[in-house]
Amino acid sequence: MGKIQDLKNAILVQLFKHLPWLAERWARGHQFVEGKGIPWAPLGKPLRESCIAMVTTAGVHLKSQPPFNMEDPDGDPTLRAFPADADKDDLTITHKYYDHSAADRDINVVLPIDRLRELTEEGFIGRIAPTLYSFMGHIDGPHLKTLMEETAPEVAERLLREGAEAVVLTPA
Amino acid sequence: MGLIQRVIEQRKIPTIGITLQKEVTMKVKPPRALFLRYPFGHPLGEAFHVRQQRTILIDALTGLETIREPGTILTPGYVWRRHAFD
Numbered sequence A: 001m002g003k004i005q006d007l008k009n010a011i012l013v014q015l016f017k018h019l020p021w022l023a024e025r026w027a028r029g030h031q032f033v034e035g036k037g038i039p040w041a042p043l044g045k046p047l048r049e050s051c052i053a054m055v056t057t058a059g060v061h062l063k064s065q066p067p068f069n070m071e072d073p074d075g076d077p078t079l080r081a082f083p084a085d086a087d088k089d090d091l092t093i094t095h096k097y098y099d100h101s102a103a104d105r106d107i108n109v110v111l112p113i114d115r116l117r118e119l120t121e122e123g124f125i126g127r128i129a130p131t132l133y134s135f136m137g138h139i140d141g142p143h144l145k146t147l148m149e150e151t152a153p154e155v156a157e158r159l160l161r162e163g164a165e166a167v168v169l170t171p172a
Numbered sequence B: 001m002g003l004i005q006r007v008i009e010q011r012k013i014p015t016i017g018i019t020l021q022k023e024v025t026m027k028v029k030p031p032r033a034l035f036l037r038y039p040f041g042h043p044l045g046e047a048f049h050v051r052q053q054r055t056i057l058i059d060a061l062t063g064l065e066t067i068r069e070p071g072t073i074l075t076p077g078y079v080w081r082r083h084a085f086d
Helices: A003-018 A020-029 A101-105 A113-121 A143-161 B002-010 B022-028 B050-066
Strands: A051-056 A060-062 A080-083 A091-093 A131-134 A166-170 B015-019 B032-035 B072-074
Touching: A003 A020, A020 B022, A051 A113, A051 A143, A051 B002, A060 A080, A060 A131, A091 A101, A113 B050, A131 A143, A143 B002, A166 B002, A166 B050, B002 B015, B002 B022, B015 B022, B015 B050, B022 B032, B022 B072, B032 B050, B050 B072
Parallel strands: A051 A131, A051 A166, A166 B015, B015 B032, B032 B072
Antiparallel strands: A060 A091, A080 A131
16 A cells, blocks of 8 residues: 555544544444344353453454455455463554554553453453454455355354353454 | 454354444444443553453443343443543
8 A cells, every 4th residue: 555545544543533423424424234133142141150252353463473454445354363361462453444552552452351361360250261353343345245254153153162151342 | 343243143142342333333233232432442441541441341241241132232421531430
């Protein structure tokens, strides 16, 4: 992507961050995949006995994993999975459509792993599911099909296999 | 993000998503959401603000137990950088 486009993107990121009404106006005019009906699964047992998983669309991944593709304007529908006990210093964020300067300093701003670990130690939740799953938001065009038919079902399947009993999702 | 959430819930795992975009969430219709009028990039609040991050995460987790109506969007109404998380 050219420097002018990078600059334009950086300006838009800051405008959307600081002017919430602009994001709301954009959302009203943008075509989304609108939900038909609402899926529903009740929590099977109390939180203090449940295995909790986290999924984020904030573009988090291990430094050793390939970064999300920032060159495609329709985003990157692929998935990154890493252990829930990963060292925070081994994590990074690849995502140029939001300002992650705060999350770069403290990953808990987008993926609250320390807070979830504390709540486990306190017995507020039962345990943490073994794997964290991460996407990049901003997925559009043909990649929506890949997300909906391949990567999102793959995450759901893996969460089931790993015994996740509830999931908290965090955006960018 | 709501789309991924819906796919997971369809596999019978209960989910809740934190959202900073209520308009989008109302269109995508995930089963449970927690809306904060916070800037993009800050779904759990400010860096190193442990009490804030903890409160928001507890709000989300508690929603898994308390929400009974599909499509509910919890709105705790914390004001960015002004709410005292004591």
